[in-house]
Amino acid sequence: MKTKNIFSSFKTLAFGLLMLTGAAVSAQQTTGDVVKQTDVNPGTTTTAGAVRVIDNKGTIKYLQSQNGITMLSNTTADVTTTTWQLGGTLTDDTFIDVDGNIFGLNGIALISSETASTDATDGSDAGTGTGYTFLVRDEATGDTKKLLASDIDIITSGQESFTANATDNGATLTTYALTGSPVLPAFSQVWVYRNGAKLIANVDYTVSASTVTLDVTNDYVVYAGDTIEVQYVK
Incomplete structure (x- = not known):
């Protein structure tokens, strides 16, 4: 075993852990004394535990993790590997502050029908x-x-046509209720046509709930057979 290479690997690992913790793992303990966890037994996998290491000055230290990070100690080659992977249960509120940088996800599946x-x-x-x-x-x-x-x-729209009957012929107020009783928006979002000619909103007609009322007192008359078309968007 080459001691120098192991020390170098531990330095690289420690630097990587610091970068990861500072960038994203806000759920880790940031205040108070850190309690040493139980040592990881060689050949076992655990979601929490401590691995003893020695830095390049000979100081004994411990690497330990929580919140779904898996630590594996091998029984061969005297190698201890720490694998950091997202997952597990958060024990604290966690925020990732992108600080003006891009945070995105690649490899997302595209669905064609939802x-x-x-x-x-x-x-x-x-x-x-x-x-x-x-x-x-x-x-x-x-x-x-x-x-x-x-x-x-969600923006929705609708359209329905009515044919005036004998009862509508010459009537002062004529009402038309839309099928399915959709709640119509404000009159400015409802357009009403008589035989293809647009009527004036809130003058020639008014809107209430799912009903359009024609007010023919404004110089026009509805005759039997007229086509009344209602369009709306909301």
């Missing part, structure tokens, strides 16, 4: 629900949360 989740539950683990939810950020706390597609304000 099925919105209808059975997603609060705090659920993988495999306990179906479909897809959206990941969103709580601007007040920075917390990452999930959101059902049905709770997102």
Whole structure:
């Protein structure tokens, strides 16, 4: 065994651990005394433990980890390997401050058809629900949360045509209720046409809930057979 090479490896490992901790692992203990964990037994795998090392000045130190970091000590070649991998359960609130730098994820799968989740539950683990939810950020706390597609304000539009009947013929106020009772937006987002001619919003017609009311007192008359078309977007 070459002692110099081992010391050099430990220095490199220690530097790497410091860089990783300073950049991202905010969940690690940052205040108070660090309690030494139980020594890792050779040939075993554990999610927490301490490995004794000697630095290039001969000082005995310990490497230990928590929060899902796996440490493996080998029974051959007197080599102790520490593998750092994201995972496990966070024991503290964790933030990654990109400080104006780009933080991204590569290799994300692309899905061509989405099925919105209808059975997603609060705090659920993988495999306990179906479909897809959206990941969103709580601007007040920075917390990452999930959101059902049905709770997102999505732009929708609609169109429906009506044919005036004998009852509508010459009537002062004529009402048309849209199929399915969609709640219409403000009149400025609803367009009504009579035989292809656009009527004036909030003058020739008014909007309430899912009903459009024609007010023919404004110099026009509805006759039986007229086509009344309603378009809206919200």
